[in-house]
Amino acid sequence: MSLPWSNERNNFRGYELLINYRIIGWLMEDGAMRNLASNRLFAGLKKEETSSIAACAKTRRYKSPDIIIREDNPATRLFIVKSGLVNFYTVTEKGQKILLRRFVPGGVFGIAAFLWEPMGYLGTAVALDDTEVATWEHQDVLRFADAYPRFSQNAFRLALSYIAEYARRHVSLATDTAQERAAYVLTHNAAQSGRVLPDGVSIDIRNEDLADLADISFFTVSRLLQKWERTGAVVKSRGRVLIRCPEKLLAAEASS
Numbered sequence: 442m443s444l445p446w447s448n449e450r451n452n453f454r455g456y457e458l459l460i461n462y463r464i465i466g467w468l469m470e471d472g473a474m475r476n477l478a479s480n481r482l483f484a485g486l487k488k489e490e491t492s493s494i495a496a497c498a499k500t501r502r503y504k505s506p507d508i509i510i511r512e513d514n515p516a517t518r519l520f521i522v523k524s525g526l527v528n529f530y531t532v533t534e535k536g537q538k539i540l541l542r543r544f545v546p547g548g549v550f551g552i553a554a555f556l557w558e559p560m561g562y563l564g565t566a567v568a569l570d571d572t573e574v575a576t577w578e579h580q581d582v583l584r585f586a587d588a589y590p591r592f593s594q595n596a597f598r599l600a601l602s603y604i605a606e607y608a609r610r611h612v613s614l615a616t617d618t619a620q621e622r623a624a625y626v627l628t629h630n631a632a633q634s635g636r637v638l639p640d641g642v643s644i645d646i647r648n649e650d651l652a653d654l655a656d657i658s659f660f661t662v663s664r665l666l667q668k669w670e671r672t673g674a675v676v677k678s679r680g681r682v683l684i685r686c687p688e689k690l691l692a693a694e695a696s697s
Contacts, residue, residue: 486589497585498575501573504568516562517559518554545633
């Protein structure tokens with residue numbers, strides 16, 4: 442299908458948003474993220490090494506809102522999302538839930554299981570829908586990390602990529618507008634887990650989740666979505682956003 446995107450560079454952030462949208466087509470059709478062997482955690486491993494690790498995994502199934510792991514519990518399992526979506530959040534001292542990340546198929550969490558003396562999980566993981574995860578027990582993770590050093594190196598690299606992402610979000614707070622951050626979250630999630638439809642790309646996301654991931658208030662998210670609907674950029678329904686014209690997510694700001 443032909444996806445609605447433009448070659449016009451509004452600015453670097455706008456161009457990045459359009460690149461996010463352009464990759465939706467091949468990402469959704471490729472299906473590689475559901476294949477354990479293609480996961481970043483197994484990069485550079487020999488086929489037989491990957492097969493040995495994958496054969497030891499157990500598949501667990503969850504339904505919304507099942508809790509997969511709880512914050513501060515000992516990190517004794519490693520997880521890779523095979524299908525479905527997982528929200529990863531933390532709870533503040535005042536009891537407020539803050540969404541840190543959304544894991545899509547291929548997402549890895551529980552990396553602390555690579556430590557000999559596991560620390561607590563950094564957050565709580567909750568299934569958003571019918572979700573399947575591959576999981577490894579602590580002793581198996583340690584055994585494979587010892588046998589295949591590249592396996593643990595990949596985990597370290599993955600952890601650093603998560604830190605880099607949080608650093609990007611911190612920089613974005615100082616350099617990007619609320620609208621730019623919300624637009625980035627929408628297109629990024631669409632590129633990762635959106636459903637390609639004839640009139641755009643649909644993603645399952647609640648207003649409060651969008652607010653947390655974009656580091657803006659619930660009120661601001663509601664106002665932006667209403668404005669985007671008026672311009673034809675999105676169509677909003679309960680727990681879902683249909684992105685119809687991603688370039689308008691920032692064009693609306695430039696004209697306002």
